[in-house]
Amino acid sequence: MLKFWTSFLTFFLVSLSLFSQTKYTLSGYIRDAASGEDLVGATVVIPSTGAGGYANEYGFYSLTIPEGKYQVEFRYLSYETLVKEVDLKENTTLSVELGTADVKIEEVEIRAEKEDANVTSTEMSTVTLDIERVKKLPALFGEVDIIKTIQLLPGIQSVGEGLSGYYVRGGNNDHNLILLDEATVFNASHVLGFFSVFNADALKSETKLYKGGIPAQYGGRLASVLDLRMKEGNSKEFHGSGGIGLISSRLSLEGPIVKDKGSFMLSGRRTYADVFLLFAKDPDLRKTQAYFYDFNAKANWKFSDKDRLFASGYFGRDVFKFRDLFGNDWGNATGTLRWNHLFSDKLFCNTTFVYSDFFYGLKINFDENQAFTYQSAIRDMSLKTDFSWYANPKNKIRFGAQATLHRFNPGQFIPESDTGNFVTLAMPIGHAVEYAGYIGNEQKFSPRFTAEYGLRYSFFDRVGPGTVYDYDASGETIVDSTVYSDWAVMKHYGGIEPRIGARFIVDEKSSIKASYNRMRQYLHLASNSTASFPWDLWIPSSTYIPPQIADQVAVGYFRNFADNEIEASVELYYKWMRNQIDFKNGAQLLFNRNIETELLYGKGWAYGAEFLVKKNYGKLTGWIGYTLSWVNRQIPGINNGQVYHAKNDRRHDVSIVASYEVKPSLTFSATWIYYTGNAVTFPRHRTELEGFFVPVYSGRNYDRMPSFHRMDLACDLDFKKKKESQRWSHGLNISLYNVYGQKNPFSISFVPEDQIEDNVKNKPADFGQNPNRIYAVKQFLFRWVPSVTWNFKF
Amino acid sequence: MQTRNIFILLFLFFGLGSMGCEEIIDIKLDESNSWMTIEGWVTTDPGPYQIKIHETIPIYSTNELTPAENGVVTITDDQGGVDLLTEVEPGIYETNSTVGVIGHRYSLRVEFAGEVYEASETMPRVNPIDTLVSFHQDAIGFLEEGYYVAFVAQEPPGGPDYYRFFFSVNDSLYDGLGDLFFTDDAFSDGQLAIFQFPYKVDTSDKVEVVIQSLPTTCYDYYTTLQSLLYGGGSPFGAPPDNVKGNITNGALGYFGAGARAYKSTVVSP
Structure with missing residues (x-):
C-alpha cells in the first residue's frame, strides 16, 4: 500500500512541476446580481485558449493563465452569460454578478452562449436540478419536494408511491448520503416518508445528486450523495416569500445584516390539517394533534475578502398526539458552522463543524400504571476541513480530512412510576469514531482529455464502553463476553476508496466519460421494511457487522444538440455490493443487545443503462428519461442461497417531464412516469395455523407488483404587478396529481372472503359463496389529488 | 404496518379522508409444491392431546386442506413414556397415554409419505393467576366506557419467560x-x-382467563405468524416469509408444550 501511495504522490508532483512560464491568477467569486447568492458550479471560460474552471460550493473560482488580454466568459444555467475583458498583468481578483433575463446588468456585454457542461465537465452520473424549475412542476398536495423531483431522473427510483425514500442504481434506501449544509440528515422524511424534510424555499437553487463517479470528498454511504445547501440570504435587500397550500404554510425572510457584508435567511413551514380537527364533532379527534414543521436558519458574515463565516441550522419535528394518552414526536436537528479562508488566490480552504441529531420519542399514558416513555436517537459531531488548490491551469487539487463522533442511543424504555406494570429497559449507549482523509486532482492532460482521480481513506472504530459477546457455532447462543472501557477500540475497520473519472471530448458536441468508485458504509439502518420508519435504528459496524462496500464502474456518451439547447446522454453502469445486510425471519430489531444474531449477510450486484434527453432552454423545457436495469442479491439464508431479484429490481423505468412557458407569468407542466412493479413475495399456497388462514410462500421476491404509471399536471400563474417597480408579487400553483385516476397498487394482500370488508370494490359475481376463498386485494392511495398553493414574494 | 393504518395517519395529518381504496384484482400466480403443516400441543390440561397434520393447497383453491392420512405419529417424553397416536379423524391424531408436566420434555415424530418430521420442547413454568377482577372503567386509551376484566399474577424472576393469554x-x-x-x-x-x-x-357474564407458558421458540413463531395474519406486501412491512416453527424437514406449524393456569369470575356491577 505504501508503494502505491508513493507512486501516486510522485505522479502528482511530476504533473505539477511541468509548468513554469510567467503566469498570473485570475480569481474571485461568481454571484447572483439580484440576491448576492453564491452561484455554485457557475463556469468561467476563456474561449480563445480553452482554459476554464467552475465556481466551488462557495462561488469561488481561480484560473491561472499566462499574462495577456482575454475575453473571460462567466456562465450559469438560466442566467445570461457575462463577458469581461481582462488584461492580465498581475494576479487579479475579479468577482462578478450574473443576472437572469429579467435582471439587466449594465456596462457588460452579454452573449447568448449556452452551457455545454453536459459535454465538457468531467462529472458523470450526476443529476442537477434547478429548484426554481422544480417549483413549477406538479406536486402531491402541492408540497414542492426536491426529492420527489429527483426521483423522476434516470437511475433514481421512488421506494413507493408518494414516498420520498429512493433507490439509486440498485442501492438501498439507507445507501444514500443526504447532506444539508454538510450535515448528515439521518431520516429525511415526514409522516412515514410521504414528505421530505427539505423546504424548497430554504434551499439554494442548484441541487446536485451523485449516483456514480462520486468525488473523493464524499463518503460513508454506498449508493449516492445528495448535497443540499441552504440559501445564504439576500445580501443586498430585505425580501420575503411564502405560501399557503393545501396542507402547509411557509414563510421565509432574508436580507442583509450589513449590505454586501453579511446576510441572513430564516425559513419555516408547518402543516395545519390538525387545526381543523379542533372543529371535529368527535371529541377525541378534537384532542388529536398531528402536524410537522421545519425550520431553517442561516447567516453569514464576510470579515474580509479572505475570510467568511457561515452558521446554519435546521430543526424539524413530526408531532402526533392522541388526547393525553399517546404522544409521538420525531425529527432531525442539524447545525453547521463554516469558515471559508483564502490562503492565497490559489488556495481556498473551508473548515466545518457539524452537528446532526435524529430523535424519536414516544410517550404512552393510559393510567399511572401503564405509562412510559421511549426514546431512541443518533447523534453525529464532525470536524472537517477541505482545501481546493488551483495549482496551475492543468491541475486542480482537492484534499481534506474529517473526523466524526457518532453516538447511538438504541432505545430507552422508562416507566413513569416504579410501581407500575413495567420495568426500565435501557439499551446501552454506543459510540464510534469515523475518520477520513482524501486527496484528488482534476487534471487536464490535453484539451480533449481530462481526468479526475483521487483516493479516500476512511476508517471506523467502534469504541467503548460496551460489551462484545462471543457466540457458539450456531451464532445465537452466547458463550462469553468481553467488556470494553471508555474509548477502548472494540473493533477497527478501514480501507482505501479509489475514485476515478475521465472525460474525452470527441468533438465540440460530444464526449465520452468513464468512472470508477469504491464506497464504504459503516452505519446501517436496521429496517426490514421497504419504506423506513422513524423508529428504525442506525446500527454501527461492530465485531460481527462488517462495513458494506460497493464498487461501481460507469461509462457514458454525452452529446448536445441544437447549440447546446438539448443535452443527451447514455450511461452504462455495473455495481458490486459486498456485506449486504438482510434480516432473519421475524428478526427482533428493537431492544436487542445481540442484534448481530438477527442479521444475514450476502452480496448484491446491479447493472443497467440510463438514457436522458434534456432541454434546458426555450419555452418548452424538460426531459425524457429511461432506465433499463437489473438488481440481484445472493444471501445465504434467503431462497436457499440462490440468486434472487432485489425488491427494487425494476426492469423499465420511464419518466417524462415537460414545462411549457406560455408567457413569463404562465407555465403549464406535466409529468408522466411508468415503471415495472417491484419484485415482491406473494403466497403460492395456503394453510391454516392456530385456526387462521395463513399464506405460504415459495421464496423471496418471486413475483411482481403490477407496473405503475401516472400523469400529473400543474399550472403556475403569476398575477400581474400593478407597476413594474412594485415589490409585492403573488401567484398560484394549481396541481392535479394522478390525472387519469390510475389505481396504482400501494400494496397487495391476500385475504379470505369472510375477512373482506364491504367497501372493497370489484367483487366478482359469485362473491360470498365460499368463505374460504382467497382474493388478491390491492390498496391504492392517491387518485386525482387536486391542490392549490398561493405563493407570494416581496 | 398495514396500509389501512397509513390511510388513518394520512387522514389525521392532512384531513384527507376517503382517499385510499381497496379493490379485488386478478394476480396470476405460478404453481408450486405443497408443504406439510403440523400443529399440536401437550399442556397441563388432561389429555388426550391432538396433533393435526395437513398438506397445503394452492392459494386460490376453494378446497379444504388436504389431511395427511395414515401417518405414524408418536410422542415420547424424557420420563421414558412412548405414545403411538391414533388417527381419530383424517389428519387428526390423538394421544393415548401422554400426560403434560412442567419441566418434562416431549418429542414428536411424524412419519408420512416416506418423510420424517420431528420436534421437541420442554414444558416451561407458569405461576397461578392471583386474582381476576372485573371493574367499571371510564373511556380510557382506545377503550370505550364499560366493564372490563384484568388479571394479576406474580411473574417469576429470571427467565426469559413467554406467555399466551386466552x-x-x-x-x-x-x-x-x-x-x-x-x-x-x-x-x-x-x-x-x-x-x-x-x-x-x-354484568353477569362468566369470564374465564388462561395463561399458558410458551417455549422460547414459540414466541418467534407467534411473532411471524401474527405478521402474516395481517397480510404482507405493504412497503411498510417486512418481506413475508413462511411461518417456520420448531419442526424439522421444512414443515410448517409448531409442536409445543405449555403449562396452563386458569381463573374465572362472574362480572358483577
Missing part, C-alpha cells in the same frame, strides 16, 4: 385475528404483572 366469555373463546395475545417478560420480569383484556363485558 379469554372466553360464557364458554366462548375469543379466537379472532386480534385475539392472539402473547408476550415475553422483558417489561415485567419478577413483577406483579397486571394485564387488562381490551374486551368490554356485561
Whole structure:
C-alpha cells in the first residue's frame, strides 16, 4: 500500500512541476446580481485558449493563465452569460454578478452562449436540478419536494408511491448520503416518508445528486450523495416569500445584516390539517394533534475578502398526539458552522463543524400504571476541513480530512412510576469514531482529455464502553463476553476508496466519460421494511457487522444538440455490493443487545443503462428519461442461497417531464412516469395455523407488483404587478396529481372472503359463496389529488 | 404496518379522508409444491392431546386442506413414556397415554409419505393467576366506557419467560385475528404483572382467563405468524416469509408444550 501511495504522490508532483512560464491568477467569486447568492458550479471560460474552471460550493473560482488580454466568459444555467475583458498583468481578483433575463446588468456585454457542461465537465452520473424549475412542476398536495423531483431522473427510483425514500442504481434506501449544509440528515422524511424534510424555499437553487463517479470528498454511504445547501440570504435587500397550500404554510425572510457584508435567511413551514380537527364533532379527534414543521436558519458574515463565516441550522419535528394518552414526536436537528479562508488566490480552504441529531420519542399514558416513555436517537459531531488548490491551469487539487463522533442511543424504555406494570429497559449507549482523509486532482492532460482521480481513506472504530459477546457455532447462543472501557477500540475497520473519472471530448458536441468508485458504509439502518420508519435504528459496524462496500464502474456518451439547447446522454453502469445486510425471519430489531444474531449477510450486484434527453432552454423545457436495469442479491439464508431479484429490481423505468412557458407569468407542466412493479413475495399456497388462514410462500421476491404509471399536471400563474417597480408579487400553483385516476397498487394482500370488508370494490359475481376463498386485494392511495398553493414574494 | 393504518395517519395529518381504496384484482400466480403443516400441543390440561397434520393447497383453491392420512405419529417424553397416536379423524391424531408436566420434555415424530418430521420442547413454568377482577372503567386509551376484566399474577424472576393469554366469555373463546395475545417478560420480569383484556363485558357474564407458558421458540413463531395474519406486501412491512416453527424437514406449524393456569369470575356491577 505504501508503494502505491508513493507512486501516486510522485505522479502528482511530476504533473505539477511541468509548468513554469510567467503566469498570473485570475480569481474571485461568481454571484447572483439580484440576491448576492453564491452561484455554485457557475463556469468561467476563456474561449480563445480553452482554459476554464467552475465556481466551488462557495462561488469561488481561480484560473491561472499566462499574462495577456482575454475575453473571460462567466456562465450559469438560466442566467445570461457575462463577458469581461481582462488584461492580465498581475494576479487579479475579479468577482462578478450574473443576472437572469429579467435582471439587466449594465456596462457588460452579454452573449447568448449556452452551457455545454453536459459535454465538457468531467462529472458523470450526476443529476442537477434547478429548484426554481422544480417549483413549477406538479406536486402531491402541492408540497414542492426536491426529492420527489429527483426521483423522476434516470437511475433514481421512488421506494413507493408518494414516498420520498429512493433507490439509486440498485442501492438501498439507507445507501444514500443526504447532506444539508454538510450535515448528515439521518431520516429525511415526514409522516412515514410521504414528505421530505427539505423546504424548497430554504434551499439554494442548484441541487446536485451523485449516483456514480462520486468525488473523493464524499463518503460513508454506498449508493449516492445528495448535497443540499441552504440559501445564504439576500445580501443586498430585505425580501420575503411564502405560501399557503393545501396542507402547509411557509414563510421565509432574508436580507442583509450589513449590505454586501453579511446576510441572513430564516425559513419555516408547518402543516395545519390538525387545526381543523379542533372543529371535529368527535371529541377525541378534537384532542388529536398531528402536524410537522421545519425550520431553517442561516447567516453569514464576510470579515474580509479572505475570510467568511457561515452558521446554519435546521430543526424539524413530526408531532402526533392522541388526547393525553399517546404522544409521538420525531425529527432531525442539524447545525453547521463554516469558515471559508483564502490562503492565497490559489488556495481556498473551508473548515466545518457539524452537528446532526435524529430523535424519536414516544410517550404512552393510559393510567399511572401503564405509562412510559421511549426514546431512541443518533447523534453525529464532525470536524472537517477541505482545501481546493488551483495549482496551475492543468491541475486542480482537492484534499481534506474529517473526523466524526457518532453516538447511538438504541432505545430507552422508562416507566413513569416504579410501581407500575413495567420495568426500565435501557439499551446501552454506543459510540464510534469515523475518520477520513482524501486527496484528488482534476487534471487536464490535453484539451480533449481530462481526468479526475483521487483516493479516500476512511476508517471506523467502534469504541467503548460496551460489551462484545462471543457466540457458539450456531451464532445465537452466547458463550462469553468481553467488556470494553471508555474509548477502548472494540473493533477497527478501514480501507482505501479509489475514485476515478475521465472525460474525452470527441468533438465540440460530444464526449465520452468513464468512472470508477469504491464506497464504504459503516452505519446501517436496521429496517426490514421497504419504506423506513422513524423508529428504525442506525446500527454501527461492530465485531460481527462488517462495513458494506460497493464498487461501481460507469461509462457514458454525452452529446448536445441544437447549440447546446438539448443535452443527451447514455450511461452504462455495473455495481458490486459486498456485506449486504438482510434480516432473519421475524428478526427482533428493537431492544436487542445481540442484534448481530438477527442479521444475514450476502452480496448484491446491479447493472443497467440510463438514457436522458434534456432541454434546458426555450419555452418548452424538460426531459425524457429511461432506465433499463437489473438488481440481484445472493444471501445465504434467503431462497436457499440462490440468486434472487432485489425488491427494487425494476426492469423499465420511464419518466417524462415537460414545462411549457406560455408567457413569463404562465407555465403549464406535466409529468408522466411508468415503471415495472417491484419484485415482491406473494403466497403460492395456503394453510391454516392456530385456526387462521395463513399464506405460504415459495421464496423471496418471486413475483411482481403490477407496473405503475401516472400523469400529473400543474399550472403556475403569476398575477400581474400593478407597476413594474412594485415589490409585492403573488401567484398560484394549481396541481392535479394522478390525472387519469390510475389505481396504482400501494400494496397487495391476500385475504379470505369472510375477512373482506364491504367497501372493497370489484367483487366478482359469485362473491360470498365460499368463505374460504382467497382474493388478491390491492390498496391504492392517491387518485386525482387536486391542490392549490398561493405563493407570494416581496 | 398495514396500509389501512397509513390511510388513518394520512387522514389525521392532512384531513384527507376517503382517499385510499381497496379493490379485488386478478394476480396470476405460478404453481408450486405443497408443504406439510403440523400443529399440536401437550399442556397441563388432561389429555388426550391432538396433533393435526395437513398438506397445503394452492392459494386460490376453494378446497379444504388436504389431511395427511395414515401417518405414524408418536410422542415420547424424557420420563421414558412412548405414545403411538391414533388417527381419530383424517389428519387428526390423538394421544393415548401422554400426560403434560412442567419441566418434562416431549418429542414428536411424524412419519408420512416416506418423510420424517420431528420436534421437541420442554414444558416451561407458569405461576397461578392471583386474582381476576372485573371493574367499571371510564373511556380510557382506545377503550370505550364499560366493564372490563384484568388479571394479576406474580411473574417469576429470571427467565426469559413467554406467555399466551386466552379469554372466553360464557364458554366462548375469543379466537379472532386480534385475539392472539402473547408476550415475553422483558417489561415485567419478577413483577406483579397486571394485564387488562381490551374486551368490554356485561354484568353477569362468566369470564374465564388462561395463561399458558410458551417455549422460547414459540414466541418467534407467534411473532411471524401474527405478521402474516395481517397480510404482507405493504412497503411498510417486512418481506413475508413462511411461518417456520420448531419442526424439522421444512414443515410448517409448531409442536409445543405449555403449562396452563386458569381463573374465572362472574362480572358483577
